[in-house]
Amino acid sequence: MMQIIFSWIIGSVLGSFVTCWCDRQISGQSILSGRSHCDACGQVVRWRDLIPIVSYIRLKGRCRDCGAPIGITCLINEIVPAVLFAYFAYKWGWQLWSIRLAGLTLVLMAVSTIDAREQIIPDVLIVTGILWWILTTWLLHLSFLKGVAGGLALGALVWLTAVIMDRVLNRESLGGGDIKLFFMTGLYVTINFAFWHLILSACTGLLIYSIKGHKGQNEEELAFGPAIAISTMVCLLTEPIFVRFFSSFN
Numbered sequence: 001m002m003q004i005i006f007s008w009i010i011g012s013v014l015g016s017f018v019t020c021w022c023d024r025q026i027s028g029q030s031i032l033s034g035r036s037h038c039d040a041c042g043q044v045v046r047w048r049d050l051i052p053i054v055s056y057i058r059l060k061g062r063c064r065d066c067g068a069p070i071g072i073t074c075l076i077n078e079i080v081p082a083v084l085f086a087y088f089a090y091k092w093g094w095q096l097w098s099i100r101l102a103g104l105t106l107v108l109m110a111v112s113t114i115d116a117r118e119q120i121i122p123d124v125l126i127v128t129g130i131l132w133w134i135l136t137t138w139l140l141h142l143s144f145l146k147g148v149a150g151g152l153a154l155g156a157l158v159w160l161t162a163v164i165m166d167r168v169l170n171r172e173s174l175g176g177g178d179i180k181l182f183f184m185t186g187l188y189v190t191i192n193f194a195f196w197h198l199i200l201s202a203c204t205g206l207l208i209y210s211i212k213g214h215k216g217q218n219e220e221e222l223a224f225g226p227a228i229a230i231s232t233m234v235c236l237l238t239e240p241i242f243v244r245f246f247s248s249f250n
Ligand SMILES: [Zn+2]
Pocket: 038, 039, 040, 041, 042, 043, 063, 064, 065, 066, 067, 068
């Protein structure tokens, strides 16, 4: 029980840190450039207002000084890793496997946050995801071959689709960042789930599009990164269920 509570706290704190990193990545500031401050009035955020989730709710999502809205992304980015980390701890305990998923969660969250706002996926996040995969695959003695096969199959398939769609639509359909993200997440879902991951990403993307489309958003402004990120986590979390389902036929 303590592990679950601690995981919840660690998740929300790291989530808060990732949000901060994303903000500074977008605005071009250094992560080391002083304490968090309000974007609207520049007031440094007080220590007692830096408690993840709790502070957001207590301040009703507004700056204490000027009342400018903080943005719901902050709250989502604290709750999502808190819930997932707690679930990993509940399901697998503090094992290397949980830590692998936790690390991936943070990378995918950063990808989603920046892609949703800037329609770009920084290469540094793709590289971080790949290096984290290599390290944890090696430590866990998992199959490198299955992962690489998954990454290459997805990357190649999506790249081919993009080339064809670009020809048909006569404009850029899928960004290079999306193709790289498919490769990176393909490593984690492995060849076993590559196809399912692709279908699920497309469905999630359409779902997000249909919700956001009503707000009159431009088609080109819609980011596919969050859909790929959600699909990856769903694939990895439903994996045990699938394995049980298919092995029941044997
Ligand atoms: Zn303010």
